[in-house]
Amino acid sequence: MARAIWTGVITFGLVSVPVGLFTATEDHTVHFHQLQRGTSDRIRNRRVNERTGNEVDSEDIVKGFEVGEGEYVVVEPDELDEIAPGRSQTIEIIDFVDLDQIEPVYFDRTYYIAPRGTEYTKVYELLRAALTEANKVGIATFVMRNKQYLTALRAEHTVLVLQTLHWADEVRDPRQELPQLPSRRAGKGKELDMALQLVGALSGPWEPARYHDTYQEKVRELVQAKAEGQEVAPAEEAPAATNVIDLMTVLQGSIDQARGGRKTESEPPQKKPAPARKAARKTAGKAAGKAAKKTDARKAPPKTARASAASRSRHGTGKSELRQLSKAQLYQRATEHNITGRSKMSREELIDALARAGRRRKKSAA
Secondary structure (H helix, E strand, O other): OOOOOEEEEEEEOOEEEEEEEEEOOOOOOOOOOOEOOOOOOEOOOOOEOOOOOOEOOHHHOOEEEEEEOOEEEEEOHHHHHHHOHHHHOEEEEEEEEOHHHOOHHHEEEEEEEEEOOHHHHHHHHHHHHHHHHHOOEEEEEEEEOOEEEEEEEEEOOOOEEEEEEOOHHHOOOHHHHOOOOOOOOOOOOHHHHHHHHHHHHOOOOOOHHHOOOHHHHHHHHHHHHHHOOOOOOOOOOOOOOOOHHHHHHHHHHHHHHHHHHHOOOOOOOOOOOHHHHHHHHHHHHHHHHHHHHHHHHOOOOOHHHHHHHHHHHHHOOOHHHHOOOOHHHHHHHHHHOOOOOHHHOOHHHHHHHHHHHHHHHHHHHO
16 A cells, blocks of 8 residues: 655635645656666765765755855754745635646646545535546645745546646747757648648557667666676667658658558458469469570679678678668677677777678688
């Protein structure tokens, strides 16, 4: 059973209901200890007096606000509690607003709110039902751990959810902060139509279980592989930016790919009627016969070309051929050739290392 991280009351008008605040999410990030390189010695962070170098106990630490060079106003923790609105124990609903009026950038963290006792469930459910029927959220403030929060209190099926919000002066204006923004509306006509087709092809219901943290999975794979003395291939590099000239081609390819990916594997292939299948086999036979004649008519490649190809397969591949491989394929070749330091190499470094290894094998073979 989860424990409340904060307890107090929700007030709206003259109505109050005692509640507890619970975290709605949990962190699954892989956490590492800090060690000194080459040892298993843990590194610890300690609170140290800057002047004396001595460690200081947490109960001997107070807050100080610098008002001048080396001059501080000292504030005790209980002094902060004394000035907190409502003695830090009240979630006071100030306004009720439409949820869609709050821009997403304002939302921060999410918490669940539960009544503190069965005797308070009726008032709790009354507030939840009222928010549901009115399709509103309650804007409230409260203090937790010496910090005041602006929050949005909203109703879900059986529970009240509290989401902390950023204050207005904490949200940056993108027009002032970002170096590059479109000066006019981009994409129109066929380009916009194709972009809308792509959005439609990739659209579907919101199913959060479909998405998972692949990076954390890779981190766990890396730890497991290193524990077993193995190596993990590096991830693919980010794709290159789309050239505006090729935009239509790229959009069409994306639409085809998205539509193809949506087809289920269980869907059986459409069978052609018997006459159609017979005609198709006949046409395919004629095409194969023509292709065979053309192949026979072609001259075989010179012996030197065949020798060169065989030499490349034995002694390595040139840089031009290596650049056609993905980073994962390059890494696999580097593993096969036992190239040291490959796990830390970039794509270009892997290409250079493989090319050098190929030249060395060619010289030793000669």
